[in-house]
Amino acid sequence: MATNHIGKPKNRVDGLKKVTGSAKYAAEFNAPGLVHGVVISSAIAKGRIKAIDTHDALEIEGVLHIFTHENTPGLAWFDLSYKDMDSPPGAPFRPLHSDEIQFNMQPIALVVAETLELARFAALRVKVEYEVETHNTKLADSLDEAIEGKGFRAGFEPPKSIGKFEEAYEAADIKLETEYFHGAEHHNPMEMHASTVIYEEDGGLTIYDKTQGVLNSRHYVSMIFGIKRKKIKVISPFVGGAFGSGLRPQYQLFMATLAALELKRPVKVELTRPQMFSFGHRPITIQKLKLAASPDGSLQAVSHSAYSETSRFEKYVENVVNWPKKLYRCENVEEIYKLVQLDMYTPLDMRAPGGATGVYALESAMDELAYKLNMNPLELRLRNYTDEDKGKEKPFSSKTLKECYRVAAEKFGWSQRNPEPRSTREGHNLVGWGMASGIWDAMQTPARAKARLSADGKLEVGSATADIGTGTYTIMTQIAAETLGLPMEQVTAKLGDSSLPFAFLEGGSTTAASVGTAVKYVCDKIARKLLKEAGKIDDSPFKGAKMEDVVFRDENIVDKQDDSVFIPITEVMKLRGLGTIQKKTTALPNFLKQNKYSRNTHSAVFAEVKIDEDLGTIKVTRIVTAIDAGRILNAKTAHSQILGGVVWGVSMALEEDSFMDHHYGRFINHDLAEYHIAVNADMPDIDITFVEEEDHVVSPIGVKGVGEIGLVGVAAAIGNAVYHATGKRIRSLPITLDKAMSEVSAI
């Protein structure tokens, strides 16, 4: 379909604001009389607060108040009141609720002062005495305490085995048993979590929050503090990265709201970088895989089990072991998913939660199997290719993975691969090639949107979604402009405001499909209204015309049969005396249609690494990936999304690791100097291809979503390349130089 805007590589409509610094983030809003809150974090992992001495701190002039569990007013009593739209099963953490310490760096006090400097200084003068209890933060030593990973949570599919794994495994010719591990990771968006809460004269609140869902923040504040929703306005026009960390309201929102309500003044609370390590993270997992195949590579049995950590108070669950049934044709699949409760904060969705880690282990094990079978790893994937989700026994709504494999393999030059590990050298370096598949869910969630067309032909569309750097503003603008035949410059997209129509959390790669459809629908409504009005004009050629008879193009309504018959949209508005046309609509997923299919995005990833044989230093030199994500709305922002995912994959494979010091029960490398995220100098040449297939089951606009799929599979492809280079299978992430160094060296 020829389009003017959709699919084109359009620049971000908010790009200029971002690069010129005029885009405002949660901590950049101001109000007369604004005061600052600084959070004090617990120094222990478990125990009780014996005493908090705030005397010296309160003596400082300009210090207004110090909130602790001792003086925080009675708030909502039920756990339910603290639940948000992304809560896992359990009892959510309640800040300043009691003297109990449940995890290290738990927020235990908020110092509020006239200036940030005073608040920070005063925080240093608060003395805390603890009664220390023994904590446990060791996953590996606590597997015998594991409990079933189950419970209701949006997007979570409890593990479900199919066929007879044990029997099939025992009977098979080729067997593989292996285990993978990765440490914790923290999201570390560039913008730290912050909330600026303005106390309004009528007792209402205006809240500038860093969040992936303004409605979630509003719900949370409303429930805990007992304020009617209509008196709370949550605004979040720009988010400096989130990656899942903004899916749940974080404690700075609670703290700033508490202080604003008590002091009846505007309050700002921004977390420090170390405090960004004090809440949700990607959970550590230990994964065991058993694969059995016949000599031709056909999978006979797969067992995927995972042990994952969670807190004592919530059971965080994600889809770690659910992928083999969707990726491969195998009749006997065992899935085991267990949780170990530790004295840590609850994990939190992080870009491709469960998928990034589960597929890492699965695709690494598949590579091991390929070598065991003496088979090309790509051929093994193709041998077990499936057009059906074996668990649901449903076909895929769309799937171009086979073409993704072909395109990416060809671009990479995979056919030139020497199958022998340690077979390619360049000077000191061993060169290795690896590949992996990726998969993620494709979903549409309910969303609403509104639109207003003005007499001058300018259009405003809005939905209470977020743009966390993904390009939501831009695709909303493109879809609206396309639908009504307007230039993008005439369209303004609004989001990140709780007074706008409902949208679910901006996560899980669902926003383009969900909000995009709502925007399309509401603009269709405006189009229909315009056509109807055009038909009412005297001697109108559009009298009685139906939508299928016309196109909206170049700011005109045009007769499909005859280009010369058209009327400018502004003329319709003028001649009909219309000041504005306003519409609102709801886009609901077609569950009946969707339930007939399994809906996923897919990817093929090929990686080249060069490893210094003696020193172990690893450089990823090439990544080629091909992506099956349905229709692409914006070739540029979608490309950037995948690019970001691949960069994350390199980072995950080689660098990221929040290291837990078990003596203190505390993540110890809690800053960006020591928690390594890949830098520019680490980045290889990244080649991205979209293998498009419009998917009208996932969403009426054909979109499947690009937020997570770029990341899934990358770490496995790199790990597999490391094996091919060195002959050494490294089964834990990150793959640092000490793991990659060869045992013996010529020097």
Next chain:
Amino acid sequence: MRPFSYSRAEDIDTAVNEVTAHEDARFIAGGTNLLDLMKIDVIHPQHLVDITHIAHDTIENTEDGGLRLGALVTNADTAYHPEVEKRYPLLAHAILAGASPQLRNKATDGGNLLQRTRCYYFYDKTTACNKREPGSGCAAIDGYNRLHAIFGASEHCIATHPSDMCVALAALDARVQVTGPDGSRTIPFEDFHRLPGDTPEKDTNLREDEIITSVDLPPKGFADHYTYIKNRDRASYAFALVSVAATLEIEDNVIKDARIALGGVAHKPWRNKEAESLLIDKPADRDGFQAVAAAIVKEAKSFRYNEFKIELARRSIVRALMEASQTYQ
């Protein structure tokens, strides 16, 4: 951060006077490490003496044919100075292997010598650290010690010095010029930093009221045979796990002078002159390099998470010497 007072010195004498006159006073130049540490309350001086206006910000030839790096010359200006690039390329390479362009533009040569360790526990006030709080213990010894020392550590501290520049200065036998209330003195580079012993709170032998005025490079720059290898966890903006500065003077394939300094492995840039001397008057070949590397790592001692550093150091020394033996202008 705690409140502090501030004054700006216009010359060396007032700087020294100011720092002596105030209790718990510190000099501040680039502030790239000092301010971070003040923000997290690891150090909390009551007074800062700004020395960015006291001159000593040029690079000049010395009478003995060496080069004087003013203490306030930035790391970036040093690395890109034509005389440094030409005569002391090792130093330029080492500086550019460290930090980021922004930091190198701000950080000064004097300040580089005085940067503190990057031990996680030093930066986290809730943990034990004898360097931060003498007598509190060392959490790193039984903790996460991947970054930590394999040479010269003590039961009180196993931290490492994080500088790249200092590793090159150690190899070049630089001299540090300092001035204090009792006048000026010269500290040989190897005596500038110290091992932790039972006073790990002291990183250097500089007295509290002394100020660095320059770092002097001797005439010999080893521009023909040098290498700086930095092994780290990412390609930029990461401190060295093990780094090696190696220089050779070779005549007719016979080694006349050799220096090997290691970074990321001790409380100071690590040299072992006895081991280095094994190379003298020997051919520049792998056997000799392996022998000296083995001699250097013989006295290494590792902890739970940094055992790999010993073999990495050994291999890096051999690699560095092999590369240095081949570098020509």
